[in-house]
Structures are given as C-alpha cells and as structure tokens.
Amino acid sequence: MKLSYAQLVRFSSLFTMLMVGLMIVTKCWAWLSSGSAAMLGSLTDSLLDISASLMSFLVLSYALRPADDDHRFGHGKAEALAGLGQAAFIAGSACLLAFHGIERLINPVVLKHSLLGVWVSLFAIVCTLLVVMVQFQVVKRTQSIAVKADSLHYKGDILLNIAVLLAILLSYYGVIYADPIFAIGVAGYLLYNCWDIAKESAAHLMDKELPDDEKADIIMLASSHDDVYGVHDLRTRQSGKVKFIQLHLELDDDMPLMRAHTVSDDVVAMIQQAFEGELDILIHQDPVSLAVNPKLSQN
Template identity: 50%
Template structure:
C-alpha cells in the first residue's frame, strides 16, 4: 500500500469513528433524558469520550502522516501512539465517573421510565458500532495503524457495553431495578481494562519496542540470503506510526573492494524493503575477521 493509500484509509476510518460517535451521542442523550437510566448515562458518557478520543485520533493521524522534516528526521509517526495514550487517559477517567454513578444508583434504586426508547437506542447503537468496527478492522489489516487499532479496540469494547446496557434495561423492565446500577459499575470496570491495554500498547510503541520476533527473523534471513553475506548481528528494530525501522551489521569478507561491499549492502537493503511495507533500513558493513566470536551473528547455513 502506498503512502497516499495509507493516508486515505486511516483518515477515512478516523472520520467514520467521529461520525458514528456523534450520532450515538445524540441518540443516547435523547434516550437518557426520556428514561433517566444509569446504564444509559454510562453509555452516553462513554460516547462523549469516544468522540473526544476519535477527534484526537483524527488530528494525531493527520500530523503523523506529515513527511519527515529538518526537526523530525524520523517523521511524525509517534503521534499515533501518543493519541492512543491520550485515549487511555480519557477512558480511565470516564470509567471512574461511571462506577461512582453506578454505586449511587444501586443505593437509590428507581424504575426506568419509557423503557422502549432506551431499548431502541441501545439496539441501534450495537448495529452502528458493529459496522464501524468491521470497517476499522478492514483498515487495520491493510495499514497496521496503531491509532486505528486503538480506536478499534475501544469501539469493540463498546459492543459489549451496549449489549450490557440493553440487558440492564430488559432486567429493569422486569422489576430488577438494581441491574441498572450494577451494569453501570461493570461497564466502568470493563472500560478500565480496555484503557490499560490501549495504554500499554501505546507506551511500548513510544519506548521503541522491537518488532515481533518473526519479523526480526525474516529480516535476518533476507539479508543472509544475499550472496557474499556471512552473517548478521546487532539487529535493532522499532516502529513509528506506519513506518518500521531496522538497523543491522552485515558480516563480509575482509578483502572485498568498498564498491562491492556497498553493492552487497544495497542488495540486502532492497530485499528487506521489498518484503516489508514502509521500511527504513540502515546497514553497517563489518569485515568478518575483526569480529569476536560473541559478535558474529547467525547464518541460515549454521543453524
């Protein structure tokens, strides 16, 4: 996928999230005013957090797609991970407020008014969110965007949240008034768990976590497959937004002319670039005789 295609799809996914969240806010606000349901208020509060987080996501993605400049030589991709961290904070704050309201509702149980409005809005929320999550998953598979992945996890949790609200309203309609407050508390706990997951992934990206082991092994295998390469060592990888970065040392014969060594390094770099989308590769060339036994990297023939 080209940079232009990546930009188009992640921006479209972000705009879709903002649109859906706005529609849900309007519907849930009307339903809450009609029913005075604690679980619906919990869902409404979450939708307010959704639209705030999605707006942050949209601006962060647009910034992350800005090409590298003189002050940001590695690009602006980490803005996506920063957006995920902000989302985590938003979700955690809303979850604590929801649990407090749920406890208050449990202590002061009351029947839900105009139950049908709440049921219709909750059912519609599930359908809209399901369509959004399906589209976001399609975009994530094709772009591997950290920000869209965080947004997708958030809205996927909303599916269970809205299903919980629907069940709470049904139980409250049967006279089990405690269900409304209890489900508000459970929804809050569920949101905290989702926030922890999003926050962890965002922090790991900001701390330059290595690429998955299978991708590292693939990079080394591609380099070692180039004729003239005796091994690879000191591989370092990370990801910033849509771009992966790899730095490594190639082990070459001592007597190779500089031009030939440079040609081999270019072949290894090209092999990695062609195998991975949006990969930035830096290669250092080492004469094999000066390496210690500990420094020498593996070669497929030696494994």
C-alpha cells in the same frame, strides 16, 4: 484504486466520528427519557469516543507530516501520544461512571421508557459494528496504532451496548439493581481497555522492538544473500507508519567497497519486498573476521 496510508486513516477517523455522532444523539434522547444509569454510561462512553476520535484525527494529521529538519525521523510517535490521550479520557470516564453506578445501588431508580432504550441500544450496536469493520480493514492495511487503539475501544463498545440492552430488559422485569450493576461492570471494562491502550502506546514511545517473528524474518532474509556470512546487532522499532530497522552484515574481508554497497542494497530490497508499509533500513557492513572475533576490532 489503492488508497494511501494517509487516505485510509483519515477516512477511518471521519467515518468513525460520523457514526459516533449519530449514536450520541440517540443515546442522549434515550437517557433523558429513561433515566438509565447504564444508558448514561453508554452515552458517556460515546462522548469520550468522539472526543478521542477527534483528537486522533488531529494528531494523525500531524503524525502524517513528512520528516523535516527538526524531526529527521518523522512525526509518527504523535500517534502513540494520541493513544495515551485516549487512555486518560477512558480512565476518567470509567471512574465517574463507577461512582454513578454505586450511587444508584444505594438509591435505586425505576427506569422509564425501556422500549426506547432497547431500540437505541440495537441501533448503537449496528453503528459500532460498522465502525469496527471499517477500522479492521484500515488496521489490516496500515497497522496504525491510533486506529488500532480506536478499534480496540469500539470492540469493547459492542459488549458495552449489549450490557446496556440486558440491563434495560432486566430492569423492565423488575430487577432494579441490574442497571447500576451493569454500569459498574462497564466502568471496570473501560479501565481494562484503557490499560491495554496505554500499554501499547507506551511501548511505541519507548521504542519497543518489532515482534519476534518479524525480526526472525529479517535475519533470515539478510542471511539468505549469497555474499552474506551472517547478521548481528539487529535493532528495530516502529514510529507511526514507519518501521525502523538497523543491522550489521558480515561480509568477506577483501570485498571491495562498491560490492559491499551493492550487497547492502540487495538486502534492503529483499526486506522491503517482504514487508508491507514504509521501512527505514540502515545497514552497517562488517568484515567477517572482526564480526567473528570482536576483540580484533579493538586493536
């Protein structure tokens, strides 16, 4: 059974929150037992993960609503707003973690119950791998920016948990500064991640064009029709699950209106067949003489 866009992104969000909830419980236990700054950083990151994932789930429920009288282009841009919210959460947590790591550099603390931290970190790595695998499949089928932002963060979490594991092991062997140094390193990585998420979210809000290869495919498909002389003024953007495509077709000057309409429908069908997901395509028909000599259109 083929799941819809809405079913896939909702399943991804619910599965992610379940896995992160399990990690929060175990990391809280390990931090209280060991006092590790790196473990606190990992716990803080997981708390923000579940907050961001919950926010994404709520925003996705809104973004998946169909177009209405007040939002004729749909609600898809709400996904990009969720991405910006995640970036803000991550940036705040990274700054707090950096301050905590610097304080531990000045006043180092010997970690306790290191073995517990090792097992918890291994458990977190397994849970995060499961989350990333599910999200990879969902992003592959939906290209959801909210799920993609989540996935980018959780890929970083795998490295984060490995860093925590190394910090605990090094501290166990007497390298007391390993824990705060790794905590500061994790803070830097979180800031790097939040910049990527914010940049991609802003690109969607600012109606950034689709990738060049996709635009080239659109022009190639439209130009391949026997009755199309050329294509110009291609404009594209993406809002949530919907890709918006606008273009002008250059057609014979004497082509009847009904035939021009049929040609446009043929081009729309070819583009929809070539691209996965939901498309909103608007085509304007231009007489080829005006397209080649645009000054004539001003007369």
